[in-house]
Amino acid sequence: MVELSGTSAAQLAAEAVEDAKLAERVTDMAPNQAAIAIAEACLHVHGDAKTKAEKLHAAWSVSCALVAKSAQLEEPKAAREVARCAAAAARSEDQTEREAGLQALVRLCNVCTDANAKAEVASTLMQAADAKADREADRIARACATRVLDWIREWDVATSAKTELLERTVELQKKRKDPKRGRQDARNVREARLTMEEGQVENMAKEAVADFLTDPNTHRTTLLESKAVEKMKVSQDAVSRDMYALLEAVMSGDVQAASNTSSQVEAMLKAFGGNLEGCKTKARLLALAALGGDAVVQVPYQEVAQALHIDVEEVETWVVEAVGHQVADAKLDQLKQVVVISTASRGIFGIDEWRSLRNRIGAWRDGVTAMNKKVGAVRQPPTRLAA
Secondary structure, three states: OOOHHHHHHHHHHHHOOOOOHHHHHHHOOOHHHHHHHHHHHHHOOOOHHHHHHHHHHHHHHHHHHHOOOOOOOHHHHHHHHHHHHHHHHHOOOHHHHHHHHHHHHHHHHHHOOHHHHHHHHHHHHHHHOOOOOOOHHHHHHHHHHHHHHHHHHHHHOOHHHHHHHHHHHHHHHHHOOHHHHHHHHHHHHHHOOOOOOOOOHHHHHHHHHHHHOOOOOOOOOHHOOOOHHHHHHHOOHHHHHHHHHHHHHOOOHHHHOOOOOOHHHHHHHHHOOOOOOHHHHHHHHHHHHHEEEEEEEEEEHHHHHHHHOHHHHHHHHHHHHHHHHHEEEEEOOOOEEEEEEEEEEOOOOOOOOOOEEEEEEEEHHHHHEEEEEEEHHOOOOOOOOOO
């Protein structure tokens, strides 16, 4: 593993791509210059697939890291030039070079601190991902589109830049359409729009919530992270408030609360092909998932029935339903009349868990950043790679 720090790392990367002259030069280069030089060298790597993949991973990693270490005014240009090289690699007929180039573009988007540079690189990524047309290329292109939609939700960049990225993403998804993911793709786009539209945000938020609530095969969502959806809670529109209350009830597994809503909300659910009964079903499945813990737990049938607001005779049916929807890993002990839940759930969280997880991730990121700074201050120069 190449250490991503300083000119010594740049020199190692240059040696990894077997360019002796470059290895001599990068020591005296500024980070932005070294990043570009190494990226250009990545276009001329040779060897068998495994060796080439290792060299390219090491060199592209250092190149992207050096972009992030560039001076503030130099970063956008360095990012643009490294992205140009990575895009050229991503259009290669060589599968190893292609994958390495796309991975470099994703990595570059993650490390850039300049918002406009991020958007430019992401746009380049979308173009590169759409350059090939085969089954593997379709898979990679769809994965890139999903990643860009996540970025649109997360990044604080200009609305015009987000609009361009969103249009490219929608166009790519249409070309590389996956029949099994059509509804999910549409939902991802709608949720991304919530972060950038101003005029029709509230209507779009209601539609996004209704779509999630009426999809019987989806039990996880990023809607709870959306500011537009959160505003529904205090909206002047009664339907928005009721829709948010229903979302809260379902995600917290509160079957009783999910059983009561306005006729307007029921009409909206019907327009999306669902009904209130489907929301109660989703709430029951999430209530069952919430009974799980970090360790194996045994929950009596009676307790499950109370949590799900069902008869004891229905418990086994609902457990089978939850396992089938991958909401929980559970088994039935019919002799003891207990449900054995082996894991809490597979990424299924209630509202409190989502907020707690977001806070823990933020604290973890801060801790890792602080640790990296301390380690970087005392670390010795990394061991040189063999050519």
